[in-house]
Amino acid sequence: MKGLVFLGFGTLFGFTLSRARITDYDTITGMFRLTDLHLFGVIGGAIATAGLGIFLLRRAGELTLAGAPWEVRPKPWQIGAVWGGLVHGVGWGLTGA
């Protein structure tokens, strides 16, 4: 039953990414070639909105809708962020996906 909640959120997120054109080869390579700035706006808007949303939820006591404690935490620093980030970025550019 709980699985269906996550399945639903996955579907919603997939739909949203698709409508945002984040799943489109031309849009992604257009961002890296600076010929289509659409995705910079999408990512910036997403960070700003998620930042505000998480900030408000933190202020409200870090609880879920049902009153349970939540596990949203910043990822700890590790040097892999540098090398893994670059490797992932190269893959991102090669596939445009």
Next chain:
Amino acid sequence: MLEAIFVTSWPWWAAGPAIGLVVTLFAWVTGKALGVSTGYGSACAVVSRLSFFGSKEYTERWRLWFVVGLPLGGFVAALLGGRLAPSPAFGALDTLTGGSALVQAALLFSGGILIGAGARWAGGCPSGHSIVGIAQGARSSLVATLGFMAGGFAVVNLLWALLGGPAR
């Protein structure tokens, strides 16, 4: 109005906040940080006995449900948009590779390996790091995102310089 939401793609000023709202709603309802790439690790955990995939991060089942939902959402988007017409056409990639299916397969397959390995190394992907991580002000997420952008920028511009394609 209905058509702008369900049928056509969204402008950046609507799509960005929509993604941020899904992330926020997800945290509020489930109490978890939304992320995609760790879910592929969960899929590995189902069949792998490597100790790397034995940690709680990968044995939790919710991520599997979530990544199964992603292509479903893409399918629904294509269906509602009336663009559900499977074809091998791949936009500018066809131009870049001169339509060679072999070169395309090589690029996509090698890129896929780098995407998976890089995301595990970096501890996240553009959803978990670039959006959820930066939204919390995490240094690792900011650094990883600079890496995603630098890697993508370098390889795409190198590819287009080497293989040509239409001028800007």
